Amino acid sequence: MLAIKDLKKYYGKVRAVDGVNIEIPEKSIFAFIGPNGAGKTTTIKILATLLLPDEGEVKIGGIDLVKEPKKIKKLIGYIPDTPFLYEKLTGREFLQFVSELFYIDRKTFKRRLSYLDDYLAFGDWIDNLVESYSHGMKQRVAIASSLIHDPYLLLIDEPMVGLDPLSAKRVKDLFKDFATGGKIVFLSTHTLSLAEDIADMVGVINRGKLIYRGNPEELTSRKRENLEEIFLKMIAEQT
Numbered sequence: 001m002l003a004i005k006d007l008k009k010y011y012g013k014v015r016a017v018d019g020v021n022i023e024i025p026e027k028s029i030f031a032f033i034g035p036n037g038a039g040k041t042t043t044i045k046i047l048a049t050l051l052l053p054d055e056g057e058v059k060i061g062g063i064d065l066v067k068e069p070k071k072i073k074k075l076i077g078y079i080p081d082t083p084f085l086y087e088k089l090t091g092r093e094f095l096q097f098v099s100e101l102f103y104i105d106r107k108t109f110k111r112r113l114s115y116l117d118d119y120l121a122f123g124d125w126i127d128n129l130v131e132s133y134s135h136g137m138k139q140r141v142a143i144a145s146s147l148i149h150d151p152y153l154l155l156i157d158e159p160m161v162g163l164d165p166l167s168a169k170r171v172k173d174l175f176k177d178f179a180t181g182g183k184i185v186f187l188s189t190h191t192l193s194l195a196e197d198i199a200d201m202v203g204v205i206n207r208g209k210l211i212y213r214g215n216p217e218e219l220t221s222r223k224r225e226n227l228e229e230i231f232l233k234m235i236a237e238q239t
């Protein structure tokens with residue numbers, strides 16, 4: 001379970017995250033949607049232990065994020081909105097490097113890489129230098145690097161940027177399979193169809209406040225509209 005309680009983060013007068021409450025059970029995919037500047041990245045960075053909250057409490061698998069950041073780091077995989085990869089390593093070398101940071105043995109590394117390759121379809125590119133990669137290939141390697149240590153919670157800020165439809169489909173399948181194994185996926189997206197497609201739960205954030213939380217089918221079937229129409233109305237009502 002990921003439990004976020006009354007989370008707050010201010011930048012001077014800007015209330016980037018302003019009292020967010022979310023509980024996400026295992027085996028589920030949560031999609032965080034909201035306009036630019038709503039507080040999605042700030043929330044994800046707090047969950048990734050890169051920013052300290054000003055107020056509130058976060059527990060991941062029962063472990064307190066502020067009190068035990070080292071334990072939390074092992075539990076999470078994080079893909080920022082602009083991932084960083086070493087250009088002078090090959091994809092395989094980079095993934096091996098990351099797995100060594102987590103003390104993963106060679107055999108386990110090979111097994112996990114083969115599992116990830118089933119979805120991410122690296123092909124021969126995995127042994128070419130990162131500097132030669134297309135945007136989509138970099139993104140796939142970044143996704144693999146965040147899953148190579150088999151985390152409990154996967155955090156991804158805008159996972160589908162730059163992916164072609166086939167790669168996007170495979171990544172969705174990977175996230176579903178990952179969640180099914182007792183894990184949690186927490187993603188932010190502007191692609192509302194993605195949220196509709198794979199999320200068990202969506203959260204709409206605007207100006208640091210969660211203005212809707214629930215399952216996407218409920219939301220769309222009750223109003224007989226698609227998520228895009230509902231989203232635009234919700235945001236308009238607030239401005």
Ligand SMILES: Nc1ncnc2c1ncn2[C@@H]1O[C@H](COP(=O)(O)OP(=O)(O)OP(=O)(O)O)[C@@H](O)[C@H]1O
Pocket residue numbers: 011014015016034035036037038039040041042043
């Ligand atoms: N380091 C910072 N210093 C000052 N203000 C910041 C900082 N980072 C974010 N903010 C502000 O906090 C608010 C939330 O930003 P955040 O990046 O979390 O939004 P977001 O929902 O991820 O937006 P987007 O969809 O554009 O990625 C914005 O008003 C932003 O300008």
Ligand SMILES: [Mg+2]
Pocket residue numbers: 040041042081157
């Ligand atoms: Mg952002």
